Amino acid sequence: MRQRTAVAAAVLALMVGLTAACGGKSGTDGAGGDNAAPASKPTSTPAQRTTAPVSPSPEAPATPQKDLSTTDLEKVILAKGDVSGFNVGPMDPPPLQGETAGKAECIPITAVINGKPEPVAQASVYRQLTGAKDGRPAVSEFLTAHGAQGAATVLSRLRTAVEACERGFTSSGGEGPSTYKSVKKLPVAKVGDDAFAYQVTGDFEGDSVPLVFEVVRSGGTLATFYTANLEGPQTPTIPPALLAAQIAKLK
Numbered sequence: 001m002r003q004r005t006a007v008a009a010a011v012l013a014l015m016v017g018l019t020a021a022c023g024g025k026s027g028t029d030g031a032g033g034d035n036a037a038p039a040s041k042p043t044s045t046p047a048q049r050t051t052a053p054v055s056p057s058p059e060a061p062a063t064p065q066k067d068l069s070t071t072d073l074e075k076v077i078l079a080k081g082d083v084s085g086f087n088v089g090p091m092d093p094p095p096l097q098g099e100t101a102g103k104a105e106c107i108p109i110t111a112v113i114n115g116k117p118e119p120v121a122q123a124s125v126y127r128q129l130t131g132a133k134d135g136r137p138a139v140s141e142f143l144t145a146h147g148a149q150g151a152a153t154v155l156s157r158l159r160t161a162v163e164a165c166e167r168g169f170t171s172s173g174g175e176g177p178s179t180y181k182s183v184k185k186l187p188v189a190k191v192g193d194d195a196f197a198y199q200v201t202g203d204f205e206g207d208s209v210p211l212v213f214e215v216v217r218s219g220g221t222l223a224t225f226y227t228a229n230l231e232g233p234q235t236p237t238i239p240p241a242l243l244a245a246q247i248a249k250l251k
Contacts, residue, residue, distance in 0.1 A: 076249045086239075087132050089127065089128040091128045101169050103165065105165060106165040108160070109161050109162070112215070112224060120146075121150075124143065128140055137236065138227060143222070155217055163185075166182065168180045178202065179202070180200050180203065183200050184199050185198050188214055189243055191247050192217050192243075193219065195214070195215065196214075197212070197213065197215070210233060213226045221250055225238045225242060
């Protein structure tokens with residue numbers, strides 16, 4: 001079994017139980033990437049928090065939707081039968097403490113890696129999504145309720161952070177120091193009130209580990225999907241059907 005370093009363990013902690021990280025090769029996601037995740041959840045260590053710079057936020061919708069509670073989110077997050085060819089299972093919430101970027105401008109990125117987009121959500125729920133045939137692709141999802149202005153601010157800060165952290169950054173906390181080689185914006189489907197996608201490439205014992213995040217806003221609720229390729233440098237993909245089905249349930 002190959003020794004795994006902190007970067008993959010910290011970034012993929014929320015994907016616990018989806019597939020095995022060691023041993024045989026994971027399956028492909030249909031777009032040249034192999035989606036995989038660790039078989040056990042690491043124990044995080046406290047991280048020193050700093051305050052991320054506040055970026056200007058786009059205007060919130062004129063008639064914002066009702067702010068959802070945890071009970072509300074449980075009713076509208078993707079469930080069994082919502083997307084053909086996918087199984088949906090529970091996922092534990094993230095540890096209380098995660099990792100924090102060494103550069104203040106990159107903190108919005110590690111906040112999402114930790115499963116806790118900032119500004120902090122009023123309510124959150126988490127799920128695992130896997131292909132029904134062989135567990136591939138493996139995608140994790142979390143819904144977070146921020147209020148219309150807060151949700152818009154999350155996306156605004158992420159856009160600023162992805163541009164500012166293009167050449168990578170390091171972080172502390174979680175399982176230890178982590179190194180991210182680069183960050184880049186990705187194309188994203190036009191769904192919901194706003195959507196943004198990006199790739200964070202981790203340094204995994206010298207190998208590149210592509211991690212893809214897609215964040216979609218519907219009113220004051222954010223649907224965040226992410227996946228990873230632990231077997232090669234190819235960018236993994238998140239099936240657009242997952243995003244479309246989730247936003248349909250939030251309308």
